[in-house]
Amino acid sequence: MNQVKKRKVSVLIPYKKQGKDFFIYMQKRGMEAQGAPGKIGFFGGGLENNETAEQALIREIKEELDITPKDFWHLGDYELEKSILFAYCQEVGESFEKEIKVLEGDYGEWFGEEKIFSTQDYAEKFILNDKPVVIDFFEKVKIK
Secondary structure (H helix, E strand, O other): OOOOOOOOEEEEEEEEOOOOOEEEEEEOOOOOOOOOOOOEOOOEEEEEOOOOOHHHHHHHHHHHHHOOOOEEEEEEEOOOOOOEEEEEEEEEOOOHHHHOOOOOOOEEEEEEHHHOOOOOHHHHOHHHHHHHHHHHHHHHHOOO
């Protein structure tokens, strides 16, 4: 049986807490995007050459948001249908949107758990493969 080599991807989940609720900052992908055009997903991208997951995270976030992530923590590694996703989280302040420049995709937007999962058809608006990561994030951050 021919084993398909999965793409390795690092993503950052910037998040903030307001009261008892958590919000994550996600990207609205442009219609020209190679994968999942027009969908909402995480900022990040594929590992290149011999990069570690953390090196790719730092490079990708610099390319996409013009910031260098710091004080991030590892949420988990997720084996998905076509990729292995390394997810990292970073708590950010209220001025986060003033500190970044969205350089890839159409824009970034804050999403709370309720807004994400009350969407009529999650798969129509969000990248379906990201769903287990989003669920895991909200579960883990509440007990962190």
